[in-house]
Amino acid sequence: MTRRKTDLVLFSELTVEKALKRALGRERAELIGEIRDSGLKGRGGAGFPTGTKWNLAGAAQGERKFVVCNADEGEPGTFKDRVLLTEYAEHLFGGMVLAAYCIGAGEGIVYLRGEYEYLMRGLKETLASMRERHLLGKDCAGKKGFEFDIHIHLGAGAYVCGEETALIESLEGHRGEPRNRPPFPVTTGYLGCPTAVNNVETFITALHIVEKGAAWFKKFGTSKSTGTKLFSVSGDCARPGVYEFPMGITVANLLKEVGGEEAKAVQVGGASGRCVARHEFGSTIAFEDVSTGGSIIVFGPTRNMLQVAKNFMEFFAEESCGQCTPCRYGTETLLEGIKLLEQKKCPMKYLRELVSLGETMQIASKCGLGQSAPNAFISILQNFKHEILAHPQGE
């Protein structure tokens, strides 16, 4: 059992059938307005306003439109979607029906990461049960003339496919290489049709919002980051698991809740996120401060931070799709640099060049993977330069 908190928004009571039937009795514009008022931003990590996305996809012209659920949860340290897919599948599909109604889509696809193949059976059973109850299919959820169904597409082990345009490429049967943006998927997505791609948690949150109101949702969180967020907590703490906290919680308070007060650092946002050191534990977790898709990895007092940086960089060097040079070459070069540091053979001038290379990657890489790959390295170096450059005792 990894679910730790059972209240607030995501884990609050909601009957999907009732919520859907009520929502689909309302006007599309009104529903999108409600989502927009709520200030909901994408829960996968990028934080794009959901209301705006649905509005754009709704306004886009196209004979076919798609709703795609990004269940390619691959960010190191993230597992909240696994819990949602296991325990709240009906809520997810309900949220997708809601999105489809809002944008006028007829087809839905869940892109499930290959590593989660064992969840397939449960998800298919839920879909079948919903079809039986007419929550999917013709006259969906009691709405005359509205037809929508969902199928599941299994990924095959590529982190980059969590990037929405790479995900679409993969759905179309190509290598998962990100596309240039614009055009954005809301106008030119799957098969060139308008497509709303959202994270698992975003769909479920949206369903709660239309049922309970934007004002209720805004009671939680900060003015710029409304509502609550699921956090996947792992590493050196007493109580790892999935937690729901209001946006804007401080790192220190979060650590207290999970039993990780001793931590010397916390990686917020996974490998592509930022390493927050002890002196910054007063920072808040929100889009306007330290942003995250929910991954929280706690590092205890004795952890070797260079090894942490190395593990992350090995991850990126392996997962880079290889399409653009800053990322393909940069991740390898930074990894070599970390190995030099490990061997205590890195000249200071070269170390500075590595940081500069990292900054170039942040600007020049084509997609979020390459742009965020140097984050962990740079923030760990900033915070733990002393530890990294120190000579190991006893040698």
Add this chain to the structure above:
Amino acid sequence: MLASEKDQLRHEVTTIAKRYEFHRSGLMPALQHVQRAYHHISPEAMQEVADIFQIHPAEVHGVVSFYSFLSTGRKGRFIIRLCQTISCEMADKKAVAVQLENDLGIKFGETTPDGMFTLEYTNCLGMCDQGPAMLVNDEVYTKVTPEAVADIIETYVKKFGAHVTHEGGEK
């Protein structure tokens, strides 16, 4: 590849492709099937699949080589994928890795001579709160200890050992 096997493969892939009206969006499901059934995607299979979807075989090879769960080289009947990402690393995945190598008698990246097990590392499995974690095909194991490794391997040997000699496909 024997002619009858080729026919069999063509039949299976065509069945999947039909479901997608021979559109390329059916390519991944088709390749995943070939991988599952034949434990690799051979050049002949890629050619077959390309013909069915009416695309160039290089396109198929491009896709196969991109995804880590698809492979041109033959894999074992069971692929053991140990998570190497940070939280599992901190939960002492190394001890499990060593035991896996010892108990299977192979290194990471290798397949046992009887074609039963392939040992690989994989990136984050989304089991970070219950590490070390590993997959055996599509079954997930959490909080794996070095001690448990032998038992997990044994389960698969027992369940499928009797059928190993009937394994089809070219060597």
